[in-house]
Amino acid sequence: MDILGEVLAIMVLAAGGAAAVVAFLWLATFSWFERLVEGVFWLMGGMLCASVYFLLVWGLAFRGPISMFLSAALSGLVQFVPPMILEGSNKNFRRWALYVVWLYFWVTVLVGWQAGWLGLAFITLPALLVTGLGLFFVAGFILPSPFLDSDLYRGERPAPDPKAVPTFDQEVRDFFALLRHSRNRELRKRWFEHRRSALRCLVTYTLGTNYPYYVVVDEKIRERTEEVRSWLEEEERRVQRVGGDPFGGFLAGPGIVLTDCDHAVALSTGLRFKGAKGPGVVFTGMSARPEHVVDLRVQLRAFPVRAWTKDGIEVKVTTFIPFQIGTGKEVPALGKGFPYRSSDVFKAVCAQLVEHVGPSQTADSLEEHAWYDLPQLAGERIVREAISRYEFDDLYEPFELRQDAGQDSRSQIARELREGLDRVLPDWGIQRIGGGIGNLEPVAKERVIDQRIEAWRADWTRKIMRKRAEGQFRRIRLVEQARAQAQIDIILSIGKRIESLRSSGAPVPMDAVVLYFVEVLEQLADRPALRKLLPRDTGNIIQLARGTVGRGPADEEGE
Helix, strand or coil, rough: CHHHHHHHHHHHHHHHHHHHHHHHHHHHHCCHHHHHHHHHHHHHHHHHHHHHHHHHHHHHHHCCCCHHHHHHHHHHHHHHHHCCHHHCCCCCHHHHHHHHHHHHHHHHHHHCCHHHHHHHHHHHHHHHHHHHHHHHHHHHHHCCCHHHHHHHHCCCCCCCCCCCCCCHHHHHHHHHHHHHHHHHHHHHHHHHHHHHHHHHHHHHHHHHHHCCEEEEEECCCCCCCCCCCCCCHHHHHEEEECCCCCCCCCCCCCCEEEEECCCEEEEEEECEEEEEEEEEEEEECCCCCCEEEEEECCCCEEEEEEEECCCCCCCEEEEEEEECCCCCCCCCCCCCCCCCCCCHHHHHHHEEEECCCCCCCHHHEEECCCCCHHHHHHHHHHHHHHHCCCHHHHHHCHHCCCHHHHHHHHHHHHHHHHHHHHHHHHHHHHHEEEEEEEEEEECHHHHHHHHHHHHHHHHHHHHHHHHHHHHHHHHHHHHHHHHHHHHHHHHHHHHHHHHHHHHHCCCHHHHHHHHHHHHHHHHHHCHHHHHCCCCCHHHHHHHHHHHHHHHHHHHHHHH
């Protein structure tokens, strides 16, 4: 009966250990399925340990604490060292870590077993609680909460230096301040969830089932590169420090991304956008990785733009655009990360452009434009369109010609640039801070003079031809008006003469009518305004006509 009692005690202790393991896995945010599987495996190990202990006592008469420890060690080797059924998705699963936990549990049991049930209650149970809660506290110290220092209410005690690494003493005092003050109620919930995630990271890192760990760095390149740049590209800022299988299923994850206060990461599974996280400690789920590193600071892009004026002269101008990810009018605050809106990060990531460079449409000609290149692409187009509406002389006209100093061409182009950016950048999740242009300069100064001469020649030629056309038009109009007026005067004069002859009652000879017509022509030809418009031999022709009309029929027959 004593042997059966000891075997039953071993099974009861194994059940208690299974309960402790399930509670610890719950604290580490593992799923109910993972807790159930580990609890069942622990119970199976306890049953195997009881069976081995019964065989040792019944067959070899080997009884006592050492026999119980050997039974636990042997059963643990059988239970945890061979591959587990649910380990298939975890390539780096460290089974020995579970075996160490198993041995630690039975060592605490054997130490408490020496004093009976009181020893189990006051030695084994406190040892397990201290170990579990200690790991819970240590995990939070290794991965401190990103919002604790800025949001924690400490009463009269001042906050530590945000530039310094928090000490263990400060962590303990902040912990009690978190529990003591009622104003930290919401913060306690966030702090508790963060510690649970940190504990899971510690467990999975020990088991080798963690997802990859990344660190976002922002270092200057001290040596000149082939591209002559001194900053890190987006891909270079994302550094993987710890490897892992992002598709692990059982007792796996999460991954970690560490960022400074001025960076956030856009998480993606490759098929779905998981949101923007950070700054600080970011936990990633299955298959999620930091696809993009988003710099939250104000960005400045200065770039040259070449454009053609309205009169065909090529000019260049330096354009600068300061911008940042949309913040929703929120400003940076001391002790907190740079503000941003997750929706704007999503817009910026989705707005990134991939286009073909050159006439080739192959995959080798593809060029990707990140979100921070979009303001430059939009700015180049806006500045080119604005310059194309001005002539070269308009770009260099004196300021004194404008009543308002802000109405000069350079100020208007800069204003069009800012207004155009305000129309397109918000749809891309980008917030404009400023914008302007530098000095407008011709691209080829040696050829500008010739181009301007040609432009002036074409302009003056056009003006001269227009003036000539206008003069010719006025001349023809005056001639036609004078001709019409002369016809009217002739008709009226002849009509009046004929009417006066008819009123006398005598017959009107045709020679008298023709002679009067010639006299009217002489009077019209003597007018100064009309004389300039008549041919030079008009007077001779009129005299010849008078002489012909003045001769009678006999003279004509004699001739």
